Amino acid sequence: EPEVTQTPSHQVTQMGQEVILRCVPISNHLYFYWYRQILGQKVEFLVSFYNNEISEKSEIFDDQFSVERPDGSNFTLKIRSTKLEDSAMYFCASSGGDGYTDTQYFGPGTRLTVL
Amino acid sequence: SQQGEEDPQALSIQEGENATMNCSYKTSINNLQWYRQNSGRGLVHLILIRSNEREKHSGRLRVTLDTSKKSSSLLITASRAADTASYFCATVQFNTDKLIFGTGTRLQVFP
Numbered sequence: 263e264p265e266v267t268q269t270p271s272h273q274v275t276q277m278g279q280e281v282i283l284r285c286v287p288i289s290n291h292l293y294f295y296w297y298r299q300i301l302g303q304k305v306e307f308l309v310s311f312y313n314n315e316i317s318e319k320s321e322i323f324d325d326q327f328s329v330e331r332p333d334g335s336n337f338t339l340k341i342r343s344t345k346l347e348d349s350a351m352y353f354c355a356s357s358g359g360d361g362y363t364d365t366q367y368f369g370p371g372t373r374l375t376v377l
Numbered sequence: 378s379q380q381g382e383e384d385p386q387a388l389s390i391q392e393g394e395n396a397t398m399n400c401s402y403k404t405s406i407n408n409l410q411w412y413r414q415n416s417g418r419g420l421v422h423l424i425l426i427r428s429n430e431r432e433k434h435s436g437r438l439r440v441t442l443d444t445s446k447k448s449s450s451l452l453i454t455a456s457r458a459a460d461t462a463s464y465f466c467a468t469v470q471f472n473t474d475k476l477i478f479g480t481g482t483r484l485q486v487f488p
Contacts, residue, residue, distance in 0.1 A: 297478075304480055317474075318475055355476075365410065368412075
């Protein structure tokens with residue numbers, strides 16, 4: 263069964279450094295998402311992406327964050343200058359149809375630790 | 378309070394028993410989804426129920442939706458130790474496709 267994959271599984275970085283989290287969505291999916299989950303807290307929406315542009319973003323997704331689909335398979339989340347509070351599990355998701363009616367399938371996550 | 382709150386926060390049962398988790402939300406929704414998360418792992422989609430549906434089944438899972446009460450329940454029948462996980466409801470409102478997650482119910486099934 264097709265899966266969403268994410269790399270790396272764990273990323274440790276120093277405060278102020280840039281990180282890129284990578285995702286390979288399910289191949290025929292068109293809608294892509296990033297969510298994050300701070301330890302012990304709810305899963306929070308960050309951004310949705312369709313047709314090579316951001317369709318919606320949350321207040322969390324400020325200028326330090328960016329997303330890109332650099333080729334036909336990868337979907338990346340970049341954090342330009344990491345802060346301690348960016349430490350969290352980051353999940354990528356993809357959907358075959360518009361998310362209004364379709365299921366979002368999640369990857370296993372990347373645990374980001376900012377020191 | 379927040380969109381998507383589950384209760385109970387934690388539930389412990391014996392194998393073979395049924396587990397019921399509830400989710401309440403505040404605003405009108407397009408659909409509601411249930412996900413499972415094993416400790417420190419990814420989110421596994423369980424079931425999606427649309428706002429015009431009242432009940433859905435999938436294997437040992439039964440989900441109900443009451444839009445008048447803005448609530449949903451997830452029933453796991455004949456639970457197994459492998460069902461031990463956190464269970465989250467997530468809602469999708471109209472004119473958006475972002476999932477808004479609840480706080481989750483931690484289910485522990487003892488062998």
